[in-house]
Amino acid sequence: MPALPPDGAARTPVDVAVGVLIERDAAGRDGRFLLTSRPEGKVYAGHWEFPGGKLEAGETVEQALRRELREEIGIEVRQVEPWRVEIVDYPHARVRLHFCKVHRWSGEFQMLEGQAMAWQALPVEVAPVLPGTLPVLQWLAEERGHAGPTHRS
Numbered sequence: 001m002p003a004l005p006p007d008g009a010a011r012t013p014v015d016v017a018v019g020v021l022i023e024r025d026a027a028g029r030d031g032r033f034l035l036t037s038r039p040e041g042k043v044y045a046g047h048w049e050f051p052g053g054k055l056e057a058g059e060t061v062e063q064a065l066r067r068e069l070r071e072e073i074g075i076e077v078r079q080v081e082p083w084r085v086e087i088v089d090y091p092h093a094r095v096r097l098h099f100c101k102v103h104r105w106s107g108e109f110q111m112l113e114g115q116a117m118a119w120q121a122l123p124v125e126v127a128p129v130l131p132g133t134l135p136v137l138q139w140l141a142e143e144r145g146h147a148g149p150t151h152r153s
């Protein structure tokens with residue numbers, strides 16, 4: 001009988017679309033970015049993350065991102081820029097995170113799932129941050145030439 005693959009390798013990743021909403025200053029430079037807290041009742045409740053969620057059957061990353069941000073924070077995304085893809089192994093799931101930058105959206109923010117929102121710069125002040133979010137803070141730090149911690153430990 002063939003040996004079973006180790007646990008992590010056996011788990012097919014779940015695709016997740018994640019939006020990194022970024023404000024631009026008057027000179028067009030990237031400024032603060034939006035974090036939201038995970039609502040009660042979800043795994044990692046209270047942890048801060050970039051808003052998003054799992055792709056539904058047949059959806060593209062962009063379609064899922066538009067739907068999730070409409071459902072969770074009440075905005076219409078106007079433009080999506082695919083950025084990086086990262087696989088993270090959690091005890092509860094293996095996820096493939098499709099991080100997209102979003103610079104243009106419309107509508108008023110509404111926290112439709114009882115979350116909190118916070119516009120943040122580096123280092124991030126809200127805590128705790130979801131583990132899967134930490135690489136993104138590192139990428140933003142590299143892009144922005146930010147030295148030192150990216151978040152509170």
Ligand SMILES: Nc1nc2c([nH]c(=O)n2[C@@H]2O[C@H](COP(=O)(O)OP(=O)(O)OP(=O)(O)O)[C@@H](O)[C@H]2O)c(=O)[nH]1
Nearest residue numbers: 016018042049050051052053054088093095130132133
């Ligand atoms: N939204 C989001 N999810 C992330 C990030 N980083 C990260 O590891 N994840 C993981 O990706 C998965 C997203 O699932 P979710 O539970 O938010 O998705 P969903 O809104 O479709 O929820 P549901 O399962 O209640 O329908 C979770 O396992 C979450 O831990 C992030 O920055 N943002």
